[in-house]
Amino acid sequence: MTIELLKELSHRLNFTYELIHPPDGKWGVASSDNIWNGMLGQLQRREVDLVAAPLIIDAHRETVADFTQPYFHEKSGIIIKKPVQSHSTKLVDPLNPMVYLCVGISLPVITFLLFLFEKYNPFYRQVAGRMKIRGLHHFSDAFWYMYGALLCQGGEHVAASSAGRTLLSCWWIFCIIIVTTYSGNFVAFLTVTKETLPFNDVEGLVAQTTYKWGTAGETVFETILKNSELPERRKLWNGILEFNQSDPSVLSSDPAEQIRKVRGGNYAFIGERTYLDMAIGQSCDMSIISTDDFHPLLIALPLPNNTPFLKVFSDEIVAIIETGLIQTWMLKTWPKPEHCEETSISDAKSISVSDFQFAFYLTGIGVMLAVLSLIYEYIERTCYRWVDTHGRRQNEQKKITAFKEI
Incomplete structure (x- = not known):
C-alpha cells in the first residue's frame, strides 16, 4: 500500500524517484548519543529525501524526521499460543x-x-x-x-x-x-468453544510469571518501551532486557522468528495487529490480546527535518485519503487474513x-x-x-x- 501511495504522489506532484534499501536493513532506532541507524539514520544524514515505508509516528523519531499527514491507523496487540483447555471440569463449569x-x-x-x-x-x-x-x-x-x-x-x-x-x-x-x-x-x-486466556492486557502480562515476552527489535515498539516513563511500559521493557540476557531472540527484528517463539509456547509477542492477524493462519493455534490503549500507531511518510515539501506532501495525502484510494489499495494488495477452521465463539458464562x-x-x-x-x-x-x-x-x-x- 505504501508503494502504491508513492506512485500516486509521484504522478500528482510530478517527481521521479529511485528506491534503495538501508545498508543495515533496519527501520531505525537511536543510540545513546542520538545517532540513528536504518532508514531513519539515512534521513538524519540526508542520504535520502523520503522514506517510503510504513513508519509509525513517534516523538523520538520526530527529532530526526518530519512526518506527513498519517494515512493509516494501526493497532497493537499481544499474540500468544492458545493454552490447552482442561476438559476435566466441564461437569462443574456451568455453575459458579x-x-x-x-x-x-x-x-x-x-x-x-x-x-x-x-x-x-x-x-x-x-x-x-x-x-x-x-x-x-x-x-x-x-x-x-x-x-x-x-x-x-x-x-x-x-x-x-x-x-x-x-x-x-x-x-x-x-x-x-x-x-x-x-x-x-x-x-x-x-x-x-471456551477460551480462557492467562491474561487480558499489558498489566496482566507483566504480573504473571509463566510467559516471557518480547517485541521486534529496531522498531518503534523498542523506541516506545525504552523511552517511556509509564510504570507498566517500564516493567515491559525491564522484562525484555532481563529475558534478552539469556535469549537474545526476544528482540529479534524478524517477525517470523517471533511467531516461531510464540508457537513454541509460554511466549508473548507484542506487535502490529495487522501482522498478528495474518500470522494466526489456518491452524488457529494462537490468540490475540488487544492492546488498543497501548500506544496510538499512526503511519505516515517521514521526510528530513525542516523540509519545505512537508505541507505539499501532506495536502496530497489528505486528497488521496478523501478519494478512497487507500481502502482500494488495501483490498487489492494486502493478503487476506485467513479464517480459523474452528471459529471461537463467545465464552459460555458460569451462572x-x-x-x-x-x-x-x-x-x-x-x-x-x-x-x-x-x-x-x-x-x-x-x-x-x-x-x-x-x-x-x-x-x-x-x-x-x-x-x-x-
Whole structure:
C-alpha cells in the first residue's frame, strides 16, 4: 500500500524517484548519543529525501524526521499460543462455585427444618407408634428425600402436614430452577468453544510469571518501551532486557522468528495487529490480546527535518485519503487474513449466585410460610383440645345433674 501511495504522489506532484534499501536493513532506532541507524539514520544524514515505508509516528523519531499527514491507523496487540483447555471440569463449569456452596448449605439446613416440622408437628399426635414408622420425621429419610428432589427424583415418603407440604413445595420449585438452569448451561459448555486466556492486557502480562515476552527489535515498539516513563511500559521493557540476557531472540527484528517463539509456547509477542492477524493462519493455534490503549500507531511518510515539501506532501495525502484510494489499495494488495477452521465463539458464562436470587428467596419464603403453617396447626390443635375438653366437662356436668335429679 505504501508503494502504491508513492506512485500516486509521484504522478500528482510530478517527481521521479529511485528506491534503495538501508545498508543495515533496519527501520531505525537511536543510540545513546542520538545517532540513528536504518532508514531513519539515512534521513538524519540526508542520504535520502523520503522514506517510503510504513513508519509509525513517534516523538523520538520526530527529532530526526518530519512526518506527513498519517494515512493509516494501526493497532497493537499481544499474540500468544492458545493454552490447552482442561476438559476435566466441564461437569462443574456451568455453575459458579459459590452456587454449589450455597446449594450445599441449603440442603442440610432445609432438611433439618423439615425434620423439625414433621417430628414435632401436632398434626401427627393421633398417629399411634409413629416413631416406629419410617418417614420425614426421621432425619435420614428427610435428607434423602430432599437430596432426591435436587435430582428430580424425590422419595417414597410424603409430608401430610400443611407446614411440611408448604416447605416441600417451595423446595421443589427451587430444585427445578437449579436443575433446569444447570442442564441448559451444561449444553452450552459442551457446544461452545471456551477460551480462557492467562491474561487480558499489558498489566496482566507483566504480573504473571509463566510467559516471557518480547517485541521486534529496531522498531518503534523498542523506541516506545525504552523511552517511556509509564510504570507498566517500564516493567515491559525491564522484562525484555532481563529475558534478552539469556535469549537474545526476544528482540529479534524478524517477525517470523517471533511467531516461531510464540508457537513454541509460554511466549508473548507484542506487535502490529495487522501482522498478528495474518500470522494466526489456518491452524488457529494462537490468540490475540488487544492492546488498543497501548500506544496510538499512526503511519505516515517521514521526510528530513525542516523540509519545505512537508505541507505539499501532506495536502496530497489528505486528497488521496478523501478519494478512497487507500481502502482500494488495501483490498487489492494486502493478503487476506485467513479464517480459523474452528471459529471461537463467545465464552459460555458460569451462572452466579445473583442469577439464582429468586430461587433462594423462594426457599426462604417457603420456610416462613411453613413456620406460619406450623403455628396455625399448633393453635388449631390447641383449640380443638380445649373444645374437646370443655365439651366433655359439660357432658359430665349434665350426667351429674341428671343423677342428682333421679
